[in-house]
Amino acid sequence: MHSWNNTIHFCQWYGVTCGRRHQRVTLLNLRSLKLVGSISPFIGNLSFLRLLNLESNSFNQAIPQEIGRLRRLHTLLLGNNSLSGVIPSNLSSCSRLESIVFGGNLLTGEIPGAIGLLSNLIGFSFSGNNLRGGIPPSLGNISSLVYISVVKNRLSGVIPEALGKLTNLEVLAVSENGISGIIPTSIFNLSNIRVLHLIKNQIQGSLPSNLGITMPHIVHLSIADNQFFGPFPISISNASNLQNLSVGINRLSGSMPSFEKLDKLSQFSIVRNHLGSRTATDLNFLCTLNNASRLKQIEIAENNFEGELPDCIGNLSRNLETLNIQGNRILGRIPDGIGNLIALEVLAASQNQLSGSIPLAIGRLQKLKIFYASLNSLSGAIPSSFGNLTMLIELALRYNNLHGNIPSSLGKCENLVALILSHNNLSGSIPPEVIGLSSLSIVLDLSSNYLTGVLPVEVGNLKNLGELFVSQNRLSGVLPNNFASNVRLERLFLDGNLFQGPIPSSLSSLKGLSALDISRNTLSGEIPDFLVSYELLQYLNLSFNDFEGMVPIEGVFKNASAALVEGNSKLCGGIPELHLPKCNLKASNRRSSNSLKLKIAIVFVILGVTLVFSFLLILRFRSEKQKPTATTCAENSPLNLSYQILLKATNGFSLTNLVGSGSFGSVYKGILEESGVVIAVKVLNLLCRGASRSFMAECEALKNIRHRNLVKILTAVSGIDYQGNDFKALIYEFMQNGSLEDWLHPSVGINEATKSLNFFQRLNVAVDVGCALEYLHHHCETPIVHCDLKPSNILLDDEMVSHVNDFGLAKFITSNMQNNTSSLSSSLGLRGTIGYAPPEYGVGSVVTTYGDVYSYGILLLEMFTGKKPTDGMFKDDFNLHNFVKTALPNQVAEITDPILLQESFQGEIMINNTHIQSSQGDNRLPQYLNSIFEIGIACSVDSPVERMNMTDVVAKLCFIKDKLLPTRPLRSTAAGTR
Template sequence: MENNKLSGHIPFEIEKLQKLQYLALSANNFFGNIPSSLGNLTILTTLYLDHNNLQGSIPLSLVKCENMIDLDLSENNLNGTISYQVIGLSFSAISLDLSANKFTGVLPIEVENLKNLEHLDISENMLFGKIPTSLGSCVKLEYLAMSSNFFQGVIPSSLESLRGLQLLDLSKNNFSGNIPKFLESFIFLKLLNLSYNNFEGEVPTNGVFKNISATVIKGNSKLCGGMPKFDLPVCKYNKPKKRKLTLSLKLIISILCGLFGITLVISFLLLFFFKRKRRESILNNSQNLLLNVSYQSLLKATDAFSSTNLIGVGSFGSVYRGILGHDRCIVAVKVLNLLHRGASRSFIAECEALRNIRHRNLLKVLTVCSGVDYQGHDFKALVYEFMTNGSLDEWLHPISRTNEVLEEQKNLNLLQRLNIAIDVANALEYLHYHCHAPIVHCDLKPSNVLLDDEMIGHVGDFGLARFLLEATECHANQSSSIGLRGTIGYAPPEYGLGNEVSTCGDVYSYGILLLEMFTGKRPTDNIFKDNLNLHDFVKGALPERVINVVDPIILWEREGMETRTNDTHIQNRIGSPKILECLILIFGIGVSCSMESPRERMNMIDAVAQLHLIREKLLRTRIRGERVI
């Protein structure tokens, strides 16, 4: 029934055609979601739904179509991530075309399961990350198109096994590194398109590279060499130039070098001596100020833990503003409520975590106090750097105060929110991948992100943190006797089922936090009921209705002398294609991080990389004259 003018939804009742093997509805006007009932057509071998207006994600029920060899969903408005269950279909697919949609996320490593795949086209989407090395297992591939996405990194050496390739199109991405030499040996390759990337170095000269009509490499400014018709600059190799020196000149240079060396050594010794003296002085002062902190000094610093100095109340204690020592050092003092079950364990966990980590985006602990108060009761407290701009929660959800002089409204513009999101992502990447043992925060939320005087984000409150003895994979069947960790709305669903904590749990919390930052809605907002949640709220609006979910404060952000009532101007600003594209990408990362299945979530390394690319795009937009809201 392809190439007609059929419209409306594909009927759910199509599942009744139990003997259907070939279904072609291409080039019509169908819209709405792909019905999950298609999965009940278990002997279906060919499904063409391309060139329609279908929306939503690919139904997971298609995995039941074990005889499927040809699936074409191209030229639609499908979105969401390409699920590992779909890309790792149990059927022996020969052709898979998902091009010209709006898929986000990474290409799952399960692509290696498609052993018989000959044609794969995922071009013209919003996919990112690196090419999975597992793609090299699809040794029957003849057609591989990945153009017009946001892929990055180098071409993996595992692709050397794809010797049957006839077309390879990686154009219009962010690939970098050298063009692999092994492409010269692909004797069947008829078209190689590497244009508009960031490749560098020498272009090979054999195989397909001999035919300039079959090789497209324009838009890579750092390439050199190759066939003359490519008209690239000659590769420059840094070869040391030999100079003949007379014996007398060599002697003079040797003497001068010797004198310079002696002078340099003496200078370093003097510098080391003075720096050591200065450091000893600073250490003595700081030790007197902080390391000797006692219950009495903290009592005095906080005016007897006065309510006027109270700046926050958490699960296991209260935080006070304090002024310590003669230097009047402003600090934040977290006093543990030891009557609360788990408070002592939280104190130990936080001390252990903070003892092992150092990062500019983590809240710095100055010292701890463990002793007794004047009544003889146990007293435990942690002393932190004071963050002058409070918590991210206060900026996202400012509380209206009555009977007080109205202060300037706390607002965060788009770029500020993105910068803070990157700060938090950097902190999590460090905890997950760059510590001696991976650390899971377990309670990431806006109230645990603190902002300094430069609006740099710092992740704090490690009272629920856990060390992992080894990198834990994100499986959803690892049980634990530990109760629910984290805060309702931010804790991942698998924790509620009793599963063990993992870095993927932090990724989920980060995804929710990212969506909250740009929608202005808490995951516990009253609108989220009847099975609707923040994740689905944003996912359902991508990409066409992204304006409907953006925080209104961003839309109404005032710049310079512009008035808030200029609706046309505001619509023009938010309607900027570049800014809309950035918002769609940001929400796409938030949705990908907060997927229900842990294995479908993006890792923090990829999240950090993509957020940096988005910020660069946003800054380029500003340079070109478009206002960044």
Template structure:
């Protein structure tokens, strides 16, 4: 061991220096021992083959060959910091940021009296900040942001007289700022955003004459900003946003902070007006005053030529007067402006044409929720980098400018709740990457332009509450884009809802209520399995509720009211466990009302205006269903008839079987020859689909216990048949199908209808399908007679 130890050092090294070297080497090995993962193998050189001063991340001083820097940043190391790091007594820089170190910060670091830079950011360190770090008297940089630290800021750190950089942001620290921090005369940066700090900003902070960066946003700070802080001419960043701070902004703000670049007080409780002097802060890059209680007229900003972000939204600014928006024209010199939001204020007056002269770099323009009138200038097309344009809830009128179609980087366009008129410009089809298009609550007319089918990234389309008319064409709905939210309600659309709606596989919200649509509810709608809210109320839809809607198990709201729908209320609605609102009122539904699921709650389910309904829970106050006894009687008579016929046939067969065997064989051949002309072997699902016009309700003859019977015309010979489609969800339907096939295959009687063939397979939704094809009885059935 002695020979190896000496080999690490020059022959002239003193014994005490050699001992210190060994201390450093052992401390480093202990540090390595606490590393559990080293995927980049940065510590692979930490072995006996080379001197520890040559190990990866280790730097030693020339004179004593002692470790002065341990820099392992961004090495993807996992483990915890060994307390033995405190034995590196010559250490000046400990840099471990951007790794996955956990556990607490070792208190032994407090023994490193020479330490100048402590950078432990972007790890998962927990526990409290050791108070004995105050012993690191030479510390200049303390950076522990992006960890899981808790507790208070130790007041003892205020003795670090050389401290310049103090960064604790994005932790879970509590308590308040120690007033003694105002004695850190060399402090240049305080970064403490995104913690749970409370209390006030100490008055003593106004003594930090070298402070250039003050970021304490997203905490729970209260009180006012110490007036002396607005005299810190060195300040470049001032961020107290997302707190509960009160008070007014000083009138000389732009004069006393001449170097300010970022000024952010958003989401607080500041009152008063915006200082006119702020225009003198010519270096200002970001001005964030939103979500306060500021009021009055907004001053001119003609000197803010470098500003890129300007936000004064959600205040009480403006008086509803004609000159409220004059300040916007003063921003036309701000050639770097990319973000401009003045929404949710009291601004009145007309929208100035100078909007089109704002910076071509502008990506966000938000003017919504004001009292702005006038028209949008055609020069809006100059803002070619616009990504988000929001003007909703104003009094803007006139046509939507065709030139908006030039903004081909637009992702969100919201002009809703205004007084726009005329047609929807076809140029909106040029907005091929638009995600959100909202034009609702205006006076728009005409058809939906077919060019909207080019907007293939459209997720939200709201055209409701206008005067739009015409049909909802397949080109617009269901072929080119797949929205999640589609609202076309309260217009004057006519025609049918096309089957292409079934192509909207991602659809969650569909509202086409209060129009003049007619026809059947498309069966293809059952493919929209993500649908949560569906409303067709106030139209002219007819027919039954398609059985395919059973696949919409995620429905939360279903409104079919005020139409001409008929038939029974489907039992499958009982199993829609997420259904919170169901309105079937004012239609022509009949029969028994289900009693489970949403039907248990009369406040969630509305069925009034259907005069032929019965049953249901008592709160619906409906008459009891009478057809149950009739059905049992009908079933009993049918069974008796079949048994009688079978018995009679069996007896006749036994008596005359020997006498008529030849005659029967001959007749069987004739019948076989005759039947062969009508028998349709291997008939397909597609043939039956065509024969019944896709099982249209207009071809429905009747509904039985195990299925529905349709009239159909076979496409290959025009033969009229009756097709019984089994409801395989009904218990016993499959057994009934097999029994009926077995019985009717061998039975012939003048009072029994003849079975021509059967179909057993899979439909186009992948579900089992079984059907029997009978001769059609022109004169009705036995029950009717």
């Protein structure tokens, strides 16, 4: 923009084009120049303007009404900005307009019906906004229309019959809205249609049988995730230009037609319908896809297909990258010809009735990344040729009849992050090359086989592994004492083997363990003290071993349902609920004496370290006494940040870096220049009353607490900015997946997929947040009450782990305050957010942990109903609590978020953007939803003392979680389920 100055004629300015005769501006093209601010209303003075292109900048505020004065305007491109407000209704005055692009903004209101007066309009895109209302029938008056896109808005109503008059229409894209009703027959008779996108609406009805004849030029037909029913259109084979066919998640039925003429097809997805006739020839239609040399994706999962996979599958396109046949009734062997599909990256065949051995030809698929074949009847040995698949990321073969040894060649798969071979008949020892594969980071599951020998010491190489299962085998010997490196382990299951000897001391390094099961072995010795210090441990099973001595009464051992010790006849003590005999006093005193000596030694060490640290701190304080203040509330923070560094990291605290704002400040995404580390910077608005107090409260709350489900503060900065004003900021780890609010109630923008959480992801969030609150309430030296628990204060990292955020209103409480729930505090005011704050805070009651429990209960109900507590339907005494309570137990389906009702629990499915499924065969969604709703109701009752304890809440939710998937991780991963 340097050319925009008075020394150069404006017709020579960058992006400006003038007419030859009158030297008046005719074209203004300022695309992708990082421009900010509002669009000036003086734009309306450019009366000769024919093209206005301001796309891909950061313009905000409303589109000026003065644009309606541009009578010569042909093209108006304002996409990919942050424009808000409504679409100006006087655009209809721009009678020569041919193209309008407003996509990727924050526009609200309705699509003006007056647009129907633009008789020269060829196309418009309003995608990726927050528009409401219906599609105006007046659009049917614009006979010149070729292109209509309103994808990713909040439109409702039906597709107007009048659109059937647009005989020139080639593109109709209304995906990801709330459109309902039946598509007018006239739409399917628009013979020039090339793109028909209706994904993720509530459209009903059936597809016409002659669709391929009436729309011969169709290239993209995408109608997935609606409510279409009836037979699959047989005439689709006449649409010889078809490239993308996506009709998944509907209720289409019947047999499949021939696809011989569709030689241009590249994507074929018909998942989750009722297709297939249950005959031996169901899958012969796959042979008719052999002509489609461009085909990259075939997904026919979760239908009713039966019969065997035809040998012709080996003749499919050599460009095929995804073959997903999960969740059918497919029989027989996997054809050897599968090895011909050399570009294949995903082969998903779980939950069928496949038998025979896995073909050796699998080893030819050099690009294969995902292979799921669980829940079948596969037999024979695991081919050693798997070692050729160096790009393999996930391998899941559980619940089959495989036998023989685990091939050591799997150790060559150096990109493998998940290996699941459980519930087979595998024997022999565990290859050190496999259990030492350092790339494994999600899960290694070898449980329920016949493996023998020792647990190899190479298990110590699994430095990034989250879950290790070797349960129910015949492993023996002592447990290796090199678990110290497995610091990321969250679940370790060694139960049902023949291990002996003591619990190795190296397990003391596994501070992140949430579940440890070493039951049903012959382990001996005393229960080590370090098990008491596991703050995150929620499940500990030591049952049926030969342990002796005193059972601790602290940590996980305080909960009889979380710590299981039955079947150890030499144990004594513990909490009364364990019903163990009292310990011999001498032995107890000896143990206490040793414990006392250890504590004294620890105290002296801490005092020594404290003195040294204090001395160094005094020296540093003296040397930096004259420097600008920079305080930190993160212990031993490696960051030394300043206002200047933060200014650069956030691009001058620009709006493009703004990720959210709250009562006391704004949060920006920042990238540190030297290290490239991504951070979140919360800048306090010190002009706002209470901001400084919030800053100090958050520092005080976060400086002494550590938990995997609490946001990690990196440092704090306190100083002055370039104008001499006070500046305070808190620096956190950046959470890639934003807030829970974004996922429960998404506001979709340009180039952003619609966010949604499946049942298991929501359950994981519920457990994560519950664990965080349990820690704050029961495991901190002084209990902490968050006081503002709500979806926007729960952040999700790149692995969808939840972190409770924003401790600006947090309060430390004493036991006296906790027990005195009826007293008043005149200076308190209302803590929290309307809808989530408990009713007692509204009348000035003292803050207690019961208040957080109430907020959690409301949050839990919101997560599984999809309704905010401030929804317009809740008035007077009718609230979210009562809404759910009156529906239990027989009307659960009526109150549940519709997204969850689309899930089934009958096996395994890839879930890049869908869901996780259980290995058990019955549909139990209503049962578990009912249990979850009951927990939410029990947490959100009006009386504080009647609310559930967070320890009990977590235990009940973990019980539900373990019942669904007792031996494998629940969290969704980038690669999906297995």
